[in-house]
Amino acid sequence: MKKGDHLFLVDGSGYIFRAYHALPPLTRKSDGLPIGAVAGFCNMLWKLLRDARNTDVGVTPTHFAVIFDYSSKTFRNELYGEYKANRTAPPEDLVPQFSLIRKATQAFGLPCIEMEGFEADDLIATYARLATEAGGDTTIVSSDKDLMQLVNDTVSLYDPMKDKETRIPEVIEKWGVPPEKMIDLQALTGDSIDNVPGVPGIGPKTAAQLLAEYGDLDTLLSRAHEIKQQKRRENLIAHAESARLSRELVTLKKDVPIKEGLEDLVLTPTNGPKLIGFLKAMEFASLTRRVAEATDTDASAVEAAYVEVQKAEEAHGPDMDVTVTATAPGESSSGGDVTPVRGEEIDTPENLAKSRAAEISSLPIDHTAYTCIRDIATLQQWVALARETGTLALNALLNSNDPMQAELCGISIAIAPGRAAYIPLAHKERAEDLWGGGRLDGQIAEKEALEVLRPLLEDRSVIKVAHNLKQDWLALYRRGIEVAPFDDIMLISYVLAAGVNAHDLESLADKWLSHAPMSFKDLVGSGKAKITFDMVDLEHSTSFAAEHxxxxxxxxxxxxxxxxxxxxxxxxxxxxxxxxxVIARMEHRGICVDRNILSRMSGDFAQQAAAMEDEIYELAGERFNIGSPKQLGDILFGKMMLPGGSKTKTGQWSTSAQVLEELAAEGLPLPRKIVDWRQVTKLKSTYTDALPGFIHPTTKRVHTSYSLASTTTGRLSSSEPNLQNIPVRTAEGRKIRTAFIAPQGRKLISADYSQIELRVLAHVAEIPQLTQAFADGLDIHALTASEMFGVPVEGMPAEIRRRAKAINFGIIYGISAFGLANQLGIPREEAGSYIKRYFERFPGIRDYMESTKAFCREHGYVETIFGRRAHYPDIRASNPSIRAFNERAAINAPIQGSAADIIRRAMVQIEGALADAGLSEIQMLLQVHDELLFEAPEELVETAIPLIRHVMEQAAGPVRALSVPLKVDARAADNWDEAH
DNA sequence: GTGGTCTCCTA
DNA sequence: GTAGGAGACCACA
Structure with missing residues (x-):
């Protein structure tokens, strides 16, 4: 570098936050990737590189670099542990942009400089010094006041968003001191955002005045006793050390051991195609055009580059390593001393969402505008249109609710509001007998249609949108198509409003569009007269499907x-x-169920039940329907006048197992028999009789259906059949699990989290004894008992431990004396005293419960560790029992929900982890809240188990790593009973 | 046939 | 005390 050269140093990290807050949120059209800050950054770089002459800077650079913070931990933290300790994690939609902005810098062919342990500002200070020494000039592209200290005759600051340059006079004008005194000024004023202490009561005005009078900080501090204002004098004397520390913190380091020298920062001409590839990937159309013109590149000949988006865990940059503590939404404002510029033309994400909702919901819905696509040429036109808009809403119309069995009746698509069509594929002629005749003419064959649609459905630049996409995804997966990328509005609604409203399409249309879509039920009828969708005529089916x-x-x-x-x-x-x-593939695989084992058991159960029925009639003195709680109640408490009856809320005699057990305990034979009979008939009807009916005719396996959006807490649910409630507690019930088997040559692997909810509780409530106990691998229930009852863990009576265990579970469920008393069969007063003692031993738990309730009352929802929200608006109900119920649920939701989030994360990661280890033959079959069930070739079991365990145990981290270890038990066997 | 109630299976 | 799904019964249409 020589005299006349000009170095530009862009404060990349500062710009990211500034642009994020100042610019309207922008997302990549095709997949919603947030890119607002990236767009602002690219536009700024391009402007600096091309038209710097037309800005306040008035010069064009010869040397150029973009400087980033590597992380927020630097040598300053060693000086002062609290430095920047107030920072919170960056906003969600900003995180992916950290790495994108680095990639943008590289695409521009500019050096991207960062160094662990130093802030961007230190690197900037070092390069500015080097440039000055070499005789060149420097423009620092930033408006951060921390950089003002660097301004001199050859170094200036430039704010690209305000197009304003800061030289020596501007510093004096703004701060009242020349740049070389900025350090002392900052040492006095401190900085609440970076947590630089400074001297209390001294702001910029006072600091400037004092420095003008006394010259510099050291002189001021040594002569502080001369100051007239009492408070100010006292503060300066008392906080002299703090001022000196602050001075060290704010002084930028000008001798960072940099790797790249100035010669590495020489500006080279822009590589047009490289930059355009990146800009196209970001879908920045107008900048692409401008760059193409300026670099004389044919943009249409350049392919969009593949730009990988880093996950939050991998991203680094300012503040990424800050542990997030419970921060109420809206409270967190990241971005240093950035002043968000919010002109009237700039809008907040909230307002944007609101205006979008108003705009869309005002558009009328016109059924006559829908198209029925009946030939390939028309279909091809629609495919081309979808490529242009980049968005494709779709719905696969099936002739059955079960996507594993269903035939495809047709596919409906939409490319813009009001522009929708239906592609009938397999509609039938309507015959007299309602069961239909042959295939209706004028339909594209399924195979042909799918081959035309396939490139679109798999096109990375067209986002596919559906409601409950899993069903459509699975239907297409069965036909060899893997839809990507995609969005699911049911899941978006679920994330936004779990616990507030339903997420079915009718509810969403009503809520957001004030529109009642055509009724499916009216179209196909119900009961005996119900028809499948392929029997609906094309006019009505087009109307319905396209509207959908x-x-x-x-x-x-x-x-x-x-x-x-x-x-x-x-x-x-x-x-x-x-x-x-992930779930669609699990459902697709299904699990092997041995029909013979189940039918043998059904036979056994039938015999046992019949024998019991005879005895029961004998004891009751008459025949009646044992399965009818009403008739049974009349026999027991009416006819036989047994004591201890209680009523249900509708006034019926209760015949619950609990009531019957109490009667049996008094030696009465009939209630005992009823309990046994119920167990047997339950197992028979719900499991051994019902399960074989779910064995798929061709795969010969059972394919459950998971719902991703039906719980408030974030758990999955399973239905048709429900494989999350297969018996395990009693020996008789467990036998049912022996019917869940691995095929020849394969094994089932069951891996389950040990005590995951208690571990989550120990983490979120920060209970030292529990955290320590989990770290030491102790028996947590015995430890609780020992803490509570003063009994040593060694040789603890089983009954004591059982009570402690019930209390631990009670805590997770939002304990009440009533509930605990019920569970343990003890008086309510005794249960109340247990709870009291528990809270005395673990006061942190009560604090957690109280703060969770308070948070929920204020916000209407609670949050898991990962930010999932469960809404409980009724926590403000005036009815005390409704309110108490919601309070318990609100206490439980962060615990249950965080555990659910952790296993979700494990499920998302596991396929990739297995594939990377060459174990892609291992398949995940089932999820049972804290357990994952896999099927694996026998010879791979030993390699797979440690890997599965590792992924599951690490699934919470690294960003939200728990303060307790997670423990996973895993075992392989031929059937589910032995594996579990 | 549909919907409410009761009971019981799981984590 | 939390979160689910499902079968049987029964009153109602």
Whole structure:
């Protein structure tokens, strides 16, 4: 570098936050990737490189570099542990942009400089010094006051967003001191955002005045006793050390051991195609055009580059390593001393979401505008249109609710609000007998249609949107198509409003569009007269199906921005959306169930039940329907006048197992028999009789269906059949699990988290004894008992431990004396005293419960560790029992929900981890809340188990790593009973 | 046939 | 005390 050269140093990290807050949120069209700050950054770089002459700077650079913070931990933390300790994690939709902005810098062909242990400001200070020494000039592209100290005759600051340059006069004008005194000024004033202490009561005005009078900080501090104002004098004397420490913190380091010298920063001409490839990947159309013109590149000949988006865990940059503590939404403002510029033309994510909702919901829905696509040429036209808009809403119309069995009746699509169509594929002629005749003419064959649609469905640049996509995804997966990328409005709604409203399409259309879509039920009828969708005529089916896709598209336009406005993008993108293909593949695989074992058991149960029925009639003195609680209650408490009856809320005699057990304990034979009979008939009807009916005719396996959006807490649910409630507690019940088997040559691997909810509780409530106990691998229930009752863990009576265990579970469920008393069969007063003692031993738990309730009352929801929200608006109900119920649920939800999030994360990661280890033959089959069940070739079991365990145990981290270890037990066997 | 109630299976 | 799904019964249509 020589005289006349000009170095530009861009404060990349500062710019990221500034642009994020100042610019309207922008997302990549095709997949919703947030890119607002990236867009601002690219535009700024391009402007600096091309037109710097036309700005306040008035010069063009010869040397150029973009400087970043590596992390927020630097040598300053060693000086002062609290430095920047007030920072919170960056907003969700900003996180992916850290790495994108580094990639943008590289695409521009500019050096991207960062160094662990130093802030960007230190690197900037060092390069500015080197440039000055070499005789060159420096422009620092930033407006951070921390950099003002560097300004001199050859170094200036430039704010690209205000197009304003800061030289020596501007520093004096703004701060009242010349740049060389900025350090002393900052030492006095401190900085609440970076947590630089300074001297209390002294702001910039006073500091400037004092420095003008006394010259510098050291002189001021040594002569502080001369100051007239009492308070000011006292503060300066008392906080002299703090001022000196602050001076060290704010002084930028000018001798960082840099790797790249000035010669590495020489500006080279822009590589047009390289930059355009990146800009295209970001879908920045107008900048692409400008760069193409300026670099004389044919943009249409350049392919969009593949730009990988880093996960939050991998991203580094300012503040990424800050542990997030419970911060109420809206409270967190990242971005140093950035002043958000919010002109009238700039809008907040909230307002954007709101105006989008208003705009979309005002568009009328017109059924006559829908198209019925009946030939390939028309279909191809629609495919081309979808490529242009980059968005495709779709809905696969099936002739059955079971996507594993269903035939495809047709597919409806929408490419913009109001522009929707239906592609009938297998509709039948309506015959007299309602069961239909042959295939209706004028339909594209399924195979041909799918081959035309396939490139679109798999096109990385077209986002596919559906409501409950898993069903459509699975239907297409069965036909060899893997839809990607995609969004699911049901899951978006679930993330936004779990616990507030239903997420079915009708509810969403009503809520957001004030529109009642055509009723499916009216179309196909019900009961005996019910027909399948392929029997509906083309006019009605087009109306219905196209409207469905149209509504999905409109709702997506409304709901997607709402995720950004509510700052909850990452829950959707990391815990919900990626699970769709994972779960779809699990459902597709199914599990082997041995029909013979079940039918043998059914026979046994039938015999046992028949024998018991005879005895029961004998004891009762008459025949009656044992399965009827009403008749049974009349026999026991009416006819036989047994004592201890209690009533249900409708006034019926209760015949619950609990009541019957109490009677049996008094030696009465009939109640005992009834309990036994119930157990047998339950196992028979719900399991051994019902399960074989779910064995798929061709795969010969059972394919459950998981719902991703039906719980308030974030758990999955399983139905048709429910494989999350297969018996395990009694020996008789467990036998049912022996019917769940691995095929020849394979094994089932069951891996389950040990005590995951108690571990989560220990973490979120920060209970030292529990955290320590888990770290030491102790028996947590015995430890609780020991703490509570003063009994040593060694040789503890089983009954004591059982009580402690019940209390631990009670805590997770939002304990009440009533509930605990019921569970343990003890008086309510005794249960109350247990709870009292528990809270005395673990006061942190009560604090957690109280603060959780308070948070929920204030916000209407509670949050898991990962930010998932469970809404409980009724926590403010005036009815005490409704309120208490919601309070318990609110206490439970962060614990149950965080555990659910952790296993979701494990499920998302496991396929990739297995594939990377060459174990892709190992398949995940089932999830039972804290257990994952896999099927593996026998010879791979030993390699797989440690890997599965590792992924599951590490699934909470690294960003939200728990303060307790997670423990996973895993075992392999031929059937589920032995593996569990 | 549909919907409410009761009971019981799981984590 | 939390979170679910499902079968049987029964009153109602």
């Amino acid at each position: 896709a149209d509504i999905v598209l409109r709702l997506w336009e409304i709901l997607k921005p709402q995720l950004v406005a509510d700052r909850i993008v990452s829950v959707y993108e990391r815990l919900e959306r990626p699970l769709i293909p």
